Amino acid sequence: MVENWRFFKKRAPNAAIAAVVKADAYGLGAAPAARALAQAGARVFFTATFGEAIRVRKALGEGPQIFVLNGPSAKDVAQYSDAKLTPILNSVAQIKLWDARAGAGLHIDTGMNRLGLGPEELAQSMVALKGTSLALVMSHLACGSDLKHEMNATQLKRFIDAASLFPKAPLSLAATAGALIGPEYHFDLIRPGVGLYGSGGLDADNPQLIAAALIEAPILQVRDVEPGESFGYGATFTATQKMRTATVALGYADGYLRSLGGRGYGVLGGAKRPILGRVSMDLIILDVTGCAEALPGAMVEFLGPNAPLDDIAALAGTASYEILTTFAGTVRKTGARA
Numbered sequence: 001m002v003e004n005w006r007f008f009k010k011r012a013p014n015a016a017i018a019a020v021v022k023a024d025a026y027g028l029g030a031a032p033a034a035r036a037l038a039q040a041g042a043r044v045f046f047t048a049t050f051g052e053a054i055r056v057r058k059a060l061g062e063g064p065q066i067f068v069l070n071g072p073s074a075k076d077v078a079q080y081s082d083a084k085l086t087p088i089l090n091s092v093a094q095i096k097l098w099d100a101r102a103g104a105g106l107h108i109d110t111g112m113n114r115l116g117l118g119p120e121e122l123a124q125s126m127v128a129l130k131g132t133s134l135a136l137v138m139s140h141l142a143c144g145s146d147l148k149h150e151m152n153a154t155q156l157k158r159f160i161d162a163a164s165l166f167p168k169a170p171l172s173l174a175a176t177a178g179a180l181i182g183p184e185y186h187f188d189l190i191r192p193g194v195g196l197y198g199s200g201g202l203d204a205d206n207p208q209l210i211a212a213a214l215i216e217a218p219i220l221q222v223r224d225v226e227p228g229e230s231f232g233y234g235a236t237f238t239a240t241q242k243m244r245t246a247t248v249a250l251g252y253a254d255g256y257l258r259s260l261g262g263r264g265y266g267v268l269g270g271a272k273r274p275i276l277g278r279v280s281m282d283l284i285i286l287d288v289t290g291c292a293e294a295l296p297g298a299m300v301e302f303l304g305p306n307a308p309l310d311d312i313a314a315l316a317g318t319a320s321y322e323i324l325t326t327f328a329g330t331v332r333k334t335g336a337r338a
Contacts, residue, residue, distance in 0.1 A: 027329025232277030
């Protein structure tokens with residue numbers, strides 16, 4: 001993940017490069033990830049919740065700045081100062097709750113209609129915001145995964161217009177995908193999240209980033225099967241010729257998506273070994289015909305340098321974010337790479 005952070009630093013040399021470590025660093029472990037990234041030079045971090053931020057602060061010590069994207073609540077607002085955390089204010093209610101305390105970020109909604117102040121709310125809040133020193137003004141792209149989507153330019157213009165109201169505040173619009181659109185989206189700070197962990201965040205033509213998660217599982221049993229034999233629940237695959245199969249200790253209890261049945265693969269002996277039939281709770285059957293390395297105890301790679309995150313996500317019909325947070329986040333045999 002450190003090399004991926006450096007990739008964005010080279011991509012946007014005039015912007016600070018933050019590190020988004022929410023969702024336990026997308027399932028890889030927020031504390032070790034944050035420490036590795038801080039050692040590489042990251043000085044700004046983002047979490048989604050106050051609880052996540054407390055854990056990252058404990059891991060990093062007092063130095064780096066930690067923003068909390070979901071903003072303050074009545075339960076935790078008084079604790080931000082002691083924990084040296086910076087909330088992102090997303091609504092009129094949060095601005096009132098923050099009550100001009102020192103240091104906060106401001107989220108302006110430029111078209112995603114998820115979090116942030118819309119134009120009317122922003123106008124209503126200008127008086128209250130005059131007493132708040134803004135550490136950041138940010139927005140978020142709805143369609144950054146499509147570099148040519150017209151919504152990107154629309155949001156860029158809206159962000160520039162709204163940010164002009166805060167000439168002294170640092171600005172941030174781009175996350176992982178947005179950073180790849182072009183320098184006009186970089187501003188003062190870029191917020192890579194999934195890009196740190198191995199995905200470019202694009203719908204197609206992703207850059208080659210380093211796999212941050214290595215997930216392997218052992219072969220439990222190898223068998224030779226005859227034509228006409230079927231495999232797994234529902235007998236959804238039937239051999240048409242003699243085959244050699246391997247049963248591997250991995251399944252949807254580990255976060256390996258059931259939708260990868262008959263579509264995904266493991267890597268063994270330098271080649272992709274297709275999944276036969278359905279993924280079950282803690283077992284997968286692979287076609288290892290002709291693979292001399294297929295022996296009980298041999299480790300099969302299911303996510304890593306030879307099974308790229310974006311490739312597995314496409315086969316599963318989902319986003320790389322879901323693969324990481326469910327698979328890397330819950331698997332019983334996982335390793336994170338700094």
